[in-house]
Amino acid sequence: MELQSANPDTTVHIEVEPEPNPDSPTRVFKRIYICLDPLKLGFKECGRDILGLDGAFLKGSQQGQVLVAVGLDSNNGLYPLAYAIAEAENKDSWTWFLECLKDDLALQNNSRFTFISDRQKGLIPALEKVFPAAEHRFCLRHIHQNMKLKWRGKGFKDCLWACATARTGWAQSDVLLNNMCEVLNAKTVEGREKPIISCLEFLREYLMKRIVNVMKVQHQCKGPLTPKITEILDEIKKAAAQCTVKWCGDSRWQVQGTLGQYVVNVEQKVCTCRRWEFSGIPCKHAVAVNWDMAAHKQQVGPPEDWVHPCYYLDTWKKAYAYKVGPINGPKLWPISLVPTTLTPPLHHKQAGRPKKKRRRDQVEIEDAMEKKGKLTKKDGTVTCKKCNVKGHNSRSCKGKATEGGSTNDEVAAVGSAGGSAAEE
Structure with missing residues (x-):
């Protein structure tokens, strides 16, 4: 109620566990979905019909998953749209989340929308059920990660990227990675360590502050x-200088580039390389045609005029013109007239210390150890910055810092047999 009073038309759905006794005064919390109205309006202003879907574990005393739907703004930055806390990441929870999302965006079952995900459990059948006509992309990084278990090497990687880029899409985006969700999960990892209500407040405050930070950049x-x-188009212009253009007399041009020969149709705003149609940004062949038309006194504006309107600075500012309103503290929240009381979900404490970091697979560990073709210093011999002796770091150093060297006691303690270093 407090959230909706500060942000009218905000969508909040709460679902509880089934209760066999209808007269019971309490209900056990199951899941909650929130879509703030300012974000809903701003996402529609972006004009990019693509959403990344992902889930992340709660790391506090309560078990569950934080489900998020994240779009892209005009600057290729993330634009969070909706978030939810559910009991698990399965078909039932994802179906419920997508049904809520469909109502907020006023989408139909046959809507030509684009989703990208990491192929989470239950998400694929849920998308097929709620949006049977939508385009569902898979994060290329995760596909390559699974592929590397059997097929390794640069040749297989190049083939994979060639297949992923040699296609067209409905959304004005050439996104092949689900990085927008990964970035949001990393920014909100501290909030996922808190209880449910505190976690929801952490997410809302982050979204409120993020709009202000983006506005400072826009100014x-x-x-x-x-x-x-602008940076992407500048790089395209550099590559367009290497192209040769020939006009056939109508709206089509033949362009010879460094990687082949293509046809550009300026009336339909397409190129046979598909990059212009796929991303909404003119490819190097289209930019070369634009320059050729201007050189022959044809009526044409700069290459920036051929960019899709969703990438304009004015569009970017319109998306962030809607502000997430602040709310009062819990002591000032209104009292709900609902006759039942929500109780926390059942929790079974696992044995051992709770894990905070995400478990990495073997492929990720190997990639982290190798950087730019060279092995990192991980698992190697360290040198103490205090005493300049190898075998321990400054945190575990038991001697005193010296100028240009170390004391004899420190050298004897570490360099005698290596046993003391292991003990330290």
Whole structure:
């Protein structure tokens, strides 16, 4: 009630566990879905029909999952749309989450929307049930990670990327990775260690502060396009200088590039390389045609005019014109007239110390140990910054810092047989 009073038209759905006794005054909490109205309006202003879906574990006393739906703004930055706390990541919870999302976005069953995910448990059948006509992309990084267990090497990786980029999509985005969800999970990891209500408040405050931070960046921007898209187009212009253009007399041009020969249709705004249609940003062949048209006195604007409107700076500012309103503290929250009382979900404490970090698989560990073709210093011999003696670090150093060297006691303690270093 407090959240909806500060942000009218905010969607909040709460579901409870089935109760065999209908006269019971309490209900056990099961899941909650929240879609703040400012984010709902801002996402529609972005004009990019793509959403990343992901789930992350709660790390506090309560077990469960934080489900998120994250879009992209005009600067290729993440734009969180909705979040939920559910009991688990399965078909039932994802179906419920997507049904709520469909109502907020006013989508139909046959909507040509695009989703990208890491192939979470239950998400694939849930998407097929709720959005049977939608495009479902899989994060290429996770596909490659699974593929590396059997097929390794640069040749297989290049084939995979060639297959992933040689296609078109419905959304104005060439996104192949689900990084927007990964970034949001990393930013909210501290909140997932808190109880349920505190976790929800942490998420809301992060979303409120993020809008302000983006606005500060927008005030420093100039030009028709957003900063990130401007950088991308500048790189495309450098590559377009190497292209050769020939006109056939109508709206089509033949362009010879470094990697082949393609046809650009300026009337339909497409190129046979598919990058223009796929991303909404003119490819190098289209930019070369634009320059050729201008050189021959044809009526054409700069290449920036051929960029999709979703990448304009004005579009970016419109998306962040809606602010998440602040709310009062719990002592000032209104009293609900609902006759039942919500109780926390049942919790079974696991043996041992709770794990905070995500478990990495063997492929991730190997990739982390290798950087730019060279092995990292992980698991190698360290050198103490206090005494310059190998075998321990400054935190476990028991001697005193010396100028340009170490004391004889420290050298004897560490360098005698290596046993003392192991003990330390």
